[in-house]
Amino acid sequence: MTSLLDPEFIRRLGRLRLHVQRRFAGAAGGARRSTRKGQSVEFADHRAYVPGDDIRRIDWNAYARLEELVLRLHVAEEDLSVHLLIDTSASMAGEKLDTARRIAAALAYVGLAGSERVGVAPFAESVGAPLPPTRGRRRIGAVLRYLDELRADGETSLARSVEALLARRPRPGLAIVLSDLLDPGGYERPLDRLQAAKHELVIFHVLSQEELAPKGGGDYALVDRERGVRVEVSLDEHALRAYHKRLGAFLSGVEGYARRRGAMYFRAGGEVSFEDAVLAYLRTGP
Amino acid sequence: MSLLSPWGLAWLGLLVPLVLLYVLKRRRETKVVGSTLLWEQALRDLRAERPWRRLVPQVALLLQALAIAAGALALARPVGAGAVPSGAHVAVVVDVSASMAGRTRGERRIDRARALASSLVESLPPGGRMMLLEAGSEASVLAPLTSDASTLRRALGQLAVRGASADLEGAVALAAERLRGAPAGSHVLLLTDGAEDGEIALAAEVPVEVRRVVPEQDAPVVNTGIVAADCRPAPGDAADAADVFVRVAHVGDAPVDVFVTASIDGGPVVASRRLSVEPDGTASAVMRATFPPDEAGRAPIVRLQLSRAADEAGMDDDLDLDDVAVVPSPGRQRLPVFLVGDAPAPVLRVLQADPRLELFETTLARLARRGPDQPPLDGLFVYTGEVPDEPPAGDSIVIAPAADRVFELEVGAEVLAPRIVTWDEADPRLRFVSLGELQLISLRPLRGGGQRLVETDRGAAIVGIARPDGETTVLGFDPAASNWPRQASFVVFFRNLLQRARRRRDAGGIAPGTLGEPLRIPAPDGTPVVVTTPAGHRIEAVSRGGLAVVPVAAEPGVYRAKVAGRELHALRSLLDPGESDLRPRVRFSRAGAGGDTTLGVAEEHHEAWPWLAALLLLLLVAEIAWATRRPEAVPR
Structure with a gap:
């Protein structure tokens, strides 16, 4: 199929579904509860019968007990819109983009297998050419090919990217952000904008092993792949201690943000493989 | 501080290629990373916590620049003030008056002056020439203008306290005359303790630098000495009776009690008196004694000795030369x-x-x-x-x-x-x-x-x-x-x-002279002469041109010379109130036009290049240690 997912992992994904905390109004009938009352088998509520209602939905058992005509209302099972926002800025090049693509591929597979509508929106300075939302298990190949062709380039601007995405008026759904969030402009306001647009936010914080645990020793001129900034540093004990202090503050800051906003947060990269991150998310469901 | 070879500073120009090399040569391994955001923040934290860490990345450059600077400075041969400028001539005039035998902080002033002159010799720059003169009762040249350090060192070895007073004016004038037409920067350097009365006008056609070997703050001094002595026949008394007259002066902060003991030189004590002397005052004593002639019919010599106590032999003050005096007894021989x-x-x-x-x-x-x-x-x-x-x-x-x-x-x-x-x-x-x-x-x-x-x-x-x-x-x-x-x-x-x-x-048959001056002993050509000093040391010499010149140290007492079976003697005493007062007090002025006189406190001039060279080596070692240091452990 593709190098992004191996068969064994796909097999493990087969029995899992994307986890959402809220209900969303779908565009078509699907396998997921909707905020609308529908014709599925899952009971939602009763209401009084009014002329013109479908008499097949009258709850005769309730009539026997209450001697009033009431209608059974059922939850409508509709498809879920899943927006995979993949950071393709230059900072994601290499290990991080690969991890992000694999996570996105896994989530897309699960979503398409669960009859969800899955769209992919790569972003850097803005949203690039997105993969429009699509559904159906047969579309997984197209999605994986799309992911496979993503390349890391350009600076990160999460704010502009989110605005560009929202300008397309996507259906509210699951917004899964896969990024290192190393944006000089910050990540909180753009993510707030996504939530304000009725999207449920899931953050996959993707970092590289080098960022999580840099090796000490030696004098280096570190060049920022995105901005070209050159930082000369001697990787001695003091410098590493200061870096880890900053890294810890950054990670706990993102995690705390997610907690405060009710978003789900998962870290990937380093010692946490993409499979572990995906499974951790998928297993949070009921 | 001055530089003996200022052109050595041209080596500082190496700093330019060094910096260029650092700018052009990428010593650091470049590593492209996704983002440097966290590193920028971490380094900001680090520099805020330890400002000096800002310099750490440039330690190697700093060490190498310092090594170049130290090397250039060493080649420039920095020395203290008063050193000989490159190509210039300097005439060092050393005061060898009796007061230069005084001790300051335990060091004799003449030795201090010798050390100062010696440091100048050692710092003599290429092209620089130096001459050495001593200012005793007469000025004399110990070493002519020369750039030969060994000659100058030998001359310095001959420096000794001579004479009761110093003809500083004459010595400086002589030095100035010898420096006439010398290159720019040439000057006369006068090393003196300034223990002279009055004002000395230094007439010189070249700049004169006066350096006091005794800083003002080292005064006051403590000294008690015999400043006048005589022995005269006692009026109307028995034959050989004589009155010994002695005057003692004291310089110090507190009064002092001293004993003056009169004895026949090489013989018994004949009289003793206790004197109380006020600070900056004098006290006199007259002691009557009998001085019979010796077996050869010569009148004896009277030795006067100052001491703290009657049974002691010294004063333990700043100058020893005035603690002893010898005078001839009047005698009765026609x-x-x-x-x-x-x-x-x-x-x-x-x-x-x-x-x-x-x-x-x-x-x-x-x-x-x-x-x-x-x-x-x-x-x-x-x-x-x-x-x-x-x-x-x-x-x-x-x-x-x-x-x-x-x-x-x-x-x-x-x-x-x-x-x-x-x-x-x-x-x-x-x-x-x-x-x-x-x-x-x-x-x-x-x-x-x-x-x-x-x-x-x-x-x-x-x-x-x-x-x-x-x-x-x-x-x-x-x-x-x-x-x-x-x-x-x-x-x-x-x-x-x-x-x-x-x-x-x-006086003994030897021409009178001042303390410390060579003895001029008349003797036929080629005659060996043996001199016994007051301390008992024997000095042998041979007469040339009818005279044996025997250099002796400044030591008060009787010098006995044996010349072909005949015994001569010379009496040497200080007996100079001006020299016994060791306080620096002379005023120097400039006489005539065209000369500069500067006054300073003596500083020993050690060349700093050995220290700078050592610093250079240390910097190189530090640089190597820095360049080859092992990576530190990575905290997780």
Whole structure:
């Protein structure tokens, strides 16, 4: 199929579904509860019968007990819109983009297998050419090919990217952000904008092993792949201690943000493989 | 601080390529990372916590730049102020007066001056030349202008305290004269303790730098010394009785009690007095004692010693030279006068009138018959007319010489009625003598060397000659053929001559001199001379040109010399209130135009290049250590 997912992992994904905390109004009938009352088998509520209602939905058992005509209302099972926002800025090049693509591929597979509508929106300075939302298990190949062709380039601007995405008026759904969030402009306001647009936010914080645990020793001129900034540093004990202090503050800051906003947060990269991150998310469901 | 080789600083130009190399050469391994955001924040934190860490990335550059700077500075040969500028000449004048034997913080001032001069020698730049002069009672050149450090070092080794006072003016003038026409930057450096009274005008055509070897803050000093001593016959008392007079001066903050002990040199103590001396004051004592002549008939020598207690032998103050003084005792022995030829009657009457003379009449022939085994005649010779070709050692008077040459003088043809023009009133032989009324019938003018004592309009009438083995006064006329015998000045003149001869004889036969000056011992050519110093050290020398010059250290006391079985002696004492006062007090001024005088406190000039070279090596080691340091452990 593709190098992004191996068969064994796909097999493990087969029995899992994307986890959402809220209900969303779908565009078509699907396998997921909707905020609308529908014709599925899952009971939602009763209401009084009014002329013109479908008499097949009258709850005769309730009539026997209450001697009033009431209608059974059922939850409508509709498809879920899943927006995979993949950071393709230059900072994601290499290990991080690969991890992000694999996570996105896994989530897309699960979503398409669960009859969800899955769209992919790569972003850097803005949203690039997105993969429009699509559904159906047969579309997984197209999605994986799309992911496979993503390349890391350009600076990160999460704010502009989110605005560009929202300008397309996507259906509210699951917004899964896969990024290192190393944006000089910050990540909180753009993510707030996504939530304000009725999207449920899931953050996959993707970092590289080098960022999580840099090796000490030696004098280096570190060049920022995105901005070209050159930082000369001697990787001695003091410098590493200061870096880890900053890294810890950054990670706990993102995690705390997610907690405060009710978003789900998962870290990937380093010692946490993409499979572990995906499974951790998928297993949070009921 | 100055640089002996300022061109050495040109090596600092290496800093430019060094910095360029650092700019152009990428020493750091470049690593492209996704984002440097966290690193930027971490480094900001790090620099805020440890500002000096900002320098760490440039440590190697810093160390190498410092190494270059240290090397360039070392090559520039930095030294302290007063060093010899490149290509310049410097004349170092060292005060060798007695006060330079004083101690300051335990170090003798002369040694301090020697160290200062030595540091200058060691820092002599290429092209620089230096000369060394000592300013004693007379200025003398110890080393001529030279760039040879070994010559200068040898000359420095000869530096010693000499004389009671220093002729600083004369020495500086001599140095300035030698530096005339020297390159720019040349100057005279005067090293002195400034323990002189009054003001000294340093006349110099070149800049003069005065450096005091004793800083003002090191004063006050503590010193007690004998500043005057004499021994005179006790009036109306027994024979050989004499009064010893001594004056003691004290410089210090508190009064001091001292004992003055009089003893016969090499013999017993004969008197002692306790004196209390106030600060900056003096105290005197007169001690009566008997000084019988020794077995050879010579009067003994009186040794005076200062001490803290009656049974001690020293003062433990800042200067030792003035704690001892020696003076001759008056003695009762008459001065032998040997009359050679027929002395003029007026001269004979004067000699016969002196009760302390013993007259002997002799002839040239009898003098010539005296063999070398016979003891030399020890007295005053009065020659009238003829003078022997090889006169015996000793003082002499020559009256109306008959030959055309006497000693080193040429005796001119007889002239009639010469008129006295001038006479040397400062000479002790003409003390209280007025020759304004003197009228000579005839004169054989004296020409050549010697000191012209009396001058006529036709030439010198009286000349004094200083010889190694005696002093001679030559009269180019017969006093009997003048109106001089009828004047008081005639008697006074001859009394002065007798008194001078008596004093010189009392002094031991060696020409009088100041403390620390070489002994000039009259002796036939090639004769070995052995001198025993007051401390008992033996010094051997050989006479050259009728004189054995024996350098001795400044040591008060009696110097005894043995010359061919004959014993001579010399008495050396300080007896100078100005030198016993060790406080720096002299004022220097500039006389004439064109000279600069600067005054400073002495600093020893050590060249700093060895230290800079050591620093350079240390920096190189540090740089290597930095460049090869092992990576530190990575905290997780």
